[in-house]
């Protein structure tokens with residue numbers, strides 16, 4: 001049922017506007033809001049926290065259909081569901097769930113996840129953004145990069161160093177809000193594609209974060225970041241599956257229409273081999289992704 005609903009919405013409402021939004025790079029607020037109303041921004045989140053209370057397989061099926069129409073909508077959906085919601089559900093206090101999870105899972109607000117820095121990517125423990133405790137606040141300074149939904153996010157899960165001597169055990173996670181002094185949205189990345197999913201730098205200059213906004217214990221940030229990324233990989237794979245399916249279907253349609261040397265190009269064996277290889281790899285990855293989704297629940 002969720003696949004049917006996601007497919008209908010994606011094909012009727014997203015597909016017709018996808019190319020235009022990709023070209024302009026505008027954030028597709030209206031369709032994202034509608035997706036929120038349909039429960040697509042918190043599929044695995046329990047209903048008591050504003051989500052749809054469904055399982056990982058439902059999330060994967062919906063995300064696949066959305067990405068088949070437009071990878072940008074899929075990326076925004078994936079960050080809200082996987083990178084933002086999941087960490088708060090698993091590590092957040094009841095107050096944090098009420099204040100931050102509820103509005104994002106119910107689609108009223110946009111969440112973001114900020115780990116990467118200009119000089120710290122895969123090797124995330126080398127981050128430099130610093131949070132220093134002063135009484136009942138942390139003072140945060142630093143520069144983050146490649147934050148999906150950074151230009152529009154209402155709330156951000158932010159990772160900072162709290163103990164520079166402790167390596168990856170010296171990282172902590174915080175819930176930060178853009179309407180506070182010291183939160184600056186930096187340059188927007190001019191990407192090659194997926195442009196309607198805005199990506200930007202975030203800069204922190206003496207940003208004051210209350211202690212109650214720390215997510216998890218002090219020093220637990222790296223564990224939170226990796227746990228969230230691990231769960232998110234199933235979503236990323238579903239995005240790739242949806243995009244691949246759309247590419248396959250467009251190719252199939254084209255080779256059935258285009259003619260060369262007196263026949264449809266799909267009737268040339270060399271072209272047919274390529275299509276067969278595409279379909280084989282798509283179906284193999286589909287089975288792997290669905291299996292991973294089921295295993296995540298076990």
Ligand SMILES: Cc1cc2nc3c(=O)[nH]c(=O)nc-3n(C[C@H](O)[C@H](O)[C@H](O)COP(=O)(O)OP(=O)(O)OC[C@H]3O[C@@H](n4cnc5c(N)ncnc54)[C@H](O)[C@@H]3O)c2cc1C
Pocket residue numbers: 079113114115116120121122123145146147148149199
């Ligand atoms: C569109 C987009 C959206 C993003 N959204 C977010 C977001 O919302 N939040 C966020 O925090 N980050 C985000 N990122 C950042 C992303 O997570 C990083 O790009 C990723 O962590 C890789 O870091 P890097 O690009 O600095 O590459 P690097 O870490 O510099 O790696 C570059 C290359 O070095 C090689 N390499 C690195 N380490 C190894 C190794 N151990 N073994 C072998 N080879 C290695 C690989 O070839 C790798 O591809 C986003 C990135 C993109 C492109």
